Amino acid sequence: MYRINKASNNVVKLDQRLFKELHIKEREHLQEWIAKNPDMLGEELLIIQKEFSGFNDTNERLDLLALDKDGGLVIIENKLDDTGRNVVWQALKYTSYCSTLSNSQIIKLYQDYLDRWGNGEDAKESLLEFLEREEEELLLNRNDQRIIFISNNFRKEVTSTVLWLLKHNIQIQCFRAIPYSMGEDLFLQVEQIIPLPETKEFMIDIQEKQKEEFEKSKVVEETEIHLKKFWGLLKQDLSDHKIDFLERVGSKPYFDIGFWKGHGRFGFCIGRKNFRVELYFSDDLEKIMIDAMLKHKEEIEKKFDGEIIWERLVNKKASRIRHEMPSALKNNLEGRFNEEKYWDDLIAWYREAMVKFYNALYPIWEKVQREIS
Numbered sequence: 001m002y003r004i005n006k007a008s009n010n011v012v013k014l015d016q017r018l019f020k021e022l023h024i025k026e027r028e029h030l031q032e033w034i035a036k037n038p039d040m041l042g043e044e045l046l047i048i049q050k051e052f053s054g055f056n057d058t059n060e061r062l063d064l065l066a067l068d069k070d071g072g073l074v075i076i077e078n079k080l081d082d083t084g085r086n087v088v089w090q091a092l093k094y095t096s097y098c099s100t101l102s103n104s105q106i107i108k109l110y111q112d113y114l115d116r117w118g119n120g121e122d123a124k125e126s127l128l129e130f131l132e133r134e135e136e137e138l139l140l141n142r143n144d145q146r147i148i149f150i151s152n153n154f155r156k157e158v159t160s161t162v163l164w165l166l167k168h169n170i171q172i173q174c175f176r177a178i179p180y181s182m183g184e185d186l187f188l189q190v191e192q193i194i195p196l197p198e199t200k201e202f203m204i205d206i207q208e209k210q211k212e213e214f215e216k217s218k219v220v221e222e223t224e225i226h227l228k229k230f231w232g233l234l235k236q237d238l239s240d241h242k243i244d245f246l247e248r249v250g251s252k253p254y255f256d257i258g259f260w261k262g263h264g265r266f267g268f269c270i271g272r273k274n275f276r277v278e279l280y281f282s283d284d285l286e287k288i289m290i291d292a293m294l295k296h297k298e299e300i301e302k303k304f305d306g307e308i309i310w311e312r313l314v315n316k317k318a319s320r321i322r323h324e325m326p327s328a329l330k331n332n333l334e335g336r337f338n339e340e341k342y343w344d345d346l347i348a349w350y351r352e353a354m355v356k357f358y359n360a361l362y363p364i365w366e367k368v369q370r371e372i373s
Contacts (some may be wrong), residue, residue, distance in 0.1 A: 001180050001189055014180035014187060019152060021081040022186065023185055026080050027051070030177065031063055033188070034078060034150065037283050040190045041076075041148060041175060041240075042264070044069050045135075046130045048110040052116065055097045062094040065109070069254045071131055071140045073098050073106075078177075079151040087149060088161045106140045119315045132255030134272060139220050146171040149191070152178055162194055189255065194362075223251030226338050229271075231257045232355060234268065235345050241278045262369045263289065266358060268335065268350050273328060275346065277354045278322035279361055287312050290319035292368045304360035323357050325349060 002011035024030065027190045038045035044214035049065040064076035073099060095315070101109070111123035128135060147170070149162070154174055162172050180187040197265070232251040239247070245259050245266070260269030266278045281289040290312050293300070301308050304323070310319040324330070329349060337346075 001178075001187065002190065003182060012182070014182050016250065017179045017181050019179055022181070024080065024179065026078060027063075030078050030080060030150070035064060035283075037262075038066060039260075039282050041150075041173075042192060044130075047113070047128070048106065049113050052109070054109070054269060056095075058097075060090075060093065060097075061093075062098075067106075067127070067130070067140065068276070069131065069147070069256075071138070071144070071251070072143050073101065073141050073145045074148060075145060075151070077149045077173060079149070081152045083149065083151045083154050083158045085155060085157055087116065087157055088165075091147045091149065095147055098141070100146055101141050103138065105141050121316070128272075132269065132271060137220055137223065144169075144171060148172070148173045148175065150175045150177050152176065159194060162268070166195060187205060197345065222338065226340075227253045229340075230337075231268075233343060234347050234350060235287070237351055241351060243351065243355065261362060261365060262365075264365055264369075266362075268302060268355070271324075275325040276322045277350065277357045278320050278358075279365065280320045283317060284319040285317045287319055288316075288372055289368070290321070292372055293321060296364045296368070300360050300364055304356060306356070321361065325353070 001014045001016075003014060004011055024178045033041065035047050037052055038047055045066040045068055047064055047066050048312060049062075051061055052065055053061040055365070062075060063078050066074040066076060073273060075091055075094050077087055077094075078086060078091070107123050107127065110127065110134070110215045114121050114123055114126070125137075127137060127140075132139070149172070150234070151174075153287075154176070159174070162174060163229055165172055167213060168343065172194070173192060175190050176193050178191075180189065230249050231246075231254075235249070238245055249257060249259055251257070255271070256267045256269040258265045258269075260266075263281065263283065265282065267278050267280055268277055269276045279293075284290055294310060297310065306323060307326075309322050309324065311322065313319050329345075332342075332345075
């Protein structure tokens with residue numbers, strides 16, 4: 001890794017280090033960084049337990065338990081400078097324990113986590129907000145669980161086993177976490193090494209074709225089919241208009257789709273009561289990002305020339321800037337998302353709204369990121 005020196009038009013190589021040299025500890029440091037910044041793993045994840053040891057008939061303890069945007073459980077195991085030999089076996093055991101967790105058990109686990117580590121939020125409401133679903137659509141842990149390993153070094157016996165499991169449709173990812181230093185400044189690079197990011201979507205598509213889906217409610221099944229098809233049509237529409245917002249984003253059965261710009265995610269969202277575009281900060285507990293943007297509120301709103309809603313989301317980790325579909329349009333489309341004859345109008349609104357929203361916010365967001373970094 002190199003640090004750019006624009007003044008000298010050169011780069012300076014950073015010193016690659018070991019965690020133990022820097023007195024960085026597994027639970028106290030690396031695990032906390034991941035828990036506070038799960039997006040470092042390349043996707044939106046919701047941490048629902050930490051250091052969990054509530055399995056029946058065993059005292060074993062998993063590092064982190066998360067949910068992805070599809071409501072699937074993700075078991076996260078982090079090691080420092082070496083994975084050791086038994087990390088795969090360890091994670092597979094935890095995954096087997098988690099495979100039987102029901103909706104109510106997961107909600108209780110998350111509520112216990114919020115009561116201990118959060119600010120007393122309601123677990124079910126937080127889950128519905130994260131997943132962008134109605135209560136009757138809340139179906140958790142219905143598909144195979146996933147495993148994520150994080151370490152500075154992966155032993156050959158670990159990578160060999162992981163690759164074999166991938167071939168047999170076990171969803172596993174390996175991320176290499178490398179500390180660097182320059183003087184007193186410390187840096188952390190996290191990069192996915194298995195599977196390679198460019199092959200991940202292909203491998204997931206193959207796995208999804210090969211496995212049978214678990215039985216699920218008709219409402220959820222029909223909604224997911226429509227969502228995946230709708231986002232695919234939106235991606236094609238943007239491409240036809242030479243707009244590359246979603247060029248590298250797959251069509252998934254989620255209620256939102258988006259693209260990252262630094263620590264902010266521009267998203268197209270189908271909310272419980274609205275259609276919207278937004279800039280979402282998933283890790284803004286201290287409200288540094290939203291407050292920095294608020295300093296430019298007048299400039300942004302003048303350029304956008306439309307209603308922008310600023311949400312600091314007090315007592316929550318995230319914050320958001322959003323623009324909702326005007327009431328006149330929303331009233332015509334409300335409750336009709338599953339009727340495809342209305343999609344052309346909805347897609348046209350999303351395209352025009354995001355282009356306008358992005359052009360108003362991104363130049364400021366780009367400048368703000370440099371100021372607060």
